[in-house]
Amino acid sequence: MIDGGQSFVHVYHRYKHRVYAYCYRLLRHPQNAEDAAQETFVKIHRSLDQLENAASLQAWIFSIARNEAFTILRRLRPMEELETETENVWDEENPLEKVVQKERAGIVQHCLGLLKPMYRELLILKEYEQLSYAEISQVTGASESAVKSGLFKARRAMRKKLESILKERDEI
């Protein structure tokens, strides 16, 4: 069990940038990301002393951050199914015309931002936060096999989109 007080400040300083970056990459809006991160730490503060297993701290923190970020996403897009796995991984059908001029890494980032939130979050948790499939499964509530296939779909879609964009850019 983790005790509150001092350990909260320690947890806050250790995770604040990661939680903010995760929320920012998911929400793509600084103020929304800040709100989600703030709410995440308020919830962590409230229940840190109830966390039984310190080993699952990281997954626990990201699951709280995810809930907060998705709460904001639902508020912004109330009619959308944000967490249902679908074959179409993109938020927009033709997202990349305007970014053809960008550098490759910029295009990759733009593509990432246009993935459906559930695919985007898998890539963020894996590529940036370096969580294991088991931890991602804890954070998202999806099974490990769903995490594995979701990551595969997201990467495949990103690869294909990148190839077509880069081809288009080379033709200009």
Add this chain to the structure above:
Amino acid sequence: MKCDEYQEQLSALIDNELADQESELLFTHLSECAACRATLRSELELRANLKEDVPPLAPRELDEKVLSTMSKAEGQLDARRVMRRGVWQRNVSMRWPLAAAIAGLFLIGGLAVTSVWSPCNKPAEPQVRIVYITALPIVEVHGYFP
């Protein structure tokens, strides 16, 4: 197994989440399949491009918002604790004398009852006692003693 299935395994391979036996089969396939090797290259390239992104840092305002809210919440909690302790102490400071007074009353009452019911207060009745005088020869003296 089809290339599509191997490519799903490629994704797990770069995540270091593939079992040894699966890795072995995958590498065997990779040695024979140029398309899957190209996919592996492009997966690694994608990963490298994603990693180029510098993570945004949490703004300073977050420190102020979170830590000051927390310290305010802690302060309120401490104030509540102090208030509760004060109330408790007030209750106790009123109860101790009360308890002492009740205990005193019980003591006095008990003594009074004891003295009322004590055989000492009964009128002295002559009692027959046996007194042994330990001198030789033993003589039993029977008599009345108050």
